[in-house]
Structures are given as C-alpha cells and as structure tokens.
Amino acid sequence: MKSNRSVSAAIGEYLVLGELLKRNVEAYLAHGETQKGWDVVIVTNESTKRVQVKTIDWPNQLAVNGNFSDGFDYLVVVLLDRVKPRSRFFVFAHVELDALLSAPNELRAGKRTLTMSQKSMDSRVKLHEDNWKILVPPPTESKQEILHTGENSET
Numbered sequence: 001m002k003s004n005r006s007v008s009a010a011i012g013e014y015l016v017l018g019e020l021l022k023r024n025v026e027a028y029l030a031h032g033e034t035q036k037g038w039d040v041v042i043v044t045n046e047s048t049k050r051v052q053v054k055t056i057d058w059p060n061q062l063a064v065n066g067n068f069s070d071g072f073d074y075l076v077v078v079l080l081d082r083v084k085p086r087s088r089f090f091v092f093a094h095v096e097l098d099a100l101l102s103a104p105n106e107l108r109a110g111k112r113t114l115t116m117s118q119k120s121m122d123s124r125v126k127l128h129e130d131n132w133k134i135l136v137p138p139p140t141e142s143k144q145e146i147l148h149t150g151e152n153s154e155t
Helices: 005-022 118-122 141-154
Strands: 027-029 040-043 048-057 063-066 074-080 088-093 112-115
Touching: 005 027, 005 040, 005 048, 005 074, 005 088, 048 063
Parallel strands: 048 074
Antiparallel strands: 027 040, 040 048, 063 112, 074 088
C-alpha cells in the first residue's frame, strides 16, 4: 500500500483518540489551524491536556521529525504498521522529550528527530510504550462519592 503522510497522520490521531476513549478519558480531536501544535485535547474537571500525535509508517520509517518546542503537553508517537493489525504507541510527557531528541537541525529550521529504531525502543524509549497512565487522570474521591450516592438513591 502506498504511503500517504496525511492519511497516516489522520489514522494515528483517530487511533490515539480511540485508545483514550476506551480508557474512559474525555478526549476530542482538534480541528483546523486554531489548535496548531496539538491534535487531541483531554478534558477533566481540573484541567485540559494538549496531546501532539506523530505517526510514522513503521517499520519502513524509523524517525519522527518535527518542531517539538511548545504548544502541547504530551506527545504520542504511533508506529503505524499497515500490514500487522496492531500499531504501537509511545507516550511522552513534553518535559521528557529534550533528552530523547536530536540536536536542532539548523538546515531544517530547528526541527529535531526522535529515533524509533528497534535499538532505541529496546533501551531509550522502552518505558514509554503504552504509557497511557500519564494521560489518564486518576479517579477523584468526589467522582466516586457521586457514583456511590447515585447508586444508593436508585435503590
């Protein structure tokens, strides 16, 4: 199948949204230029989290390139395998990225690279695979109390 970057990007964003929704996280896709720099927003009672999604056609591509400065709180790298039915996900907090990225490339307007080779995945980024817990808010007591109260009122 011929690779198309915009198709791969859209697939990756919807896969991330699906992973969050199946974990009962209130999340929405960003649309248009208004949300430049992030693709998915997570909404909780306490805050919003902006998630940048980068998708590569893996294993044919081994690097994620881009401007990783500001504009998002978390990065999810989707290794989109168009042959096998399961893609792989790596979830990073923005503050963790600097140590994992290449130096800024002066010829490419400061863009940086995150290498997703098998060697890198076995060592440097291994702990980030399926690290959804940093995006999933822990249940709060108030939500549990509401649920508990609601159950009692129906009985």
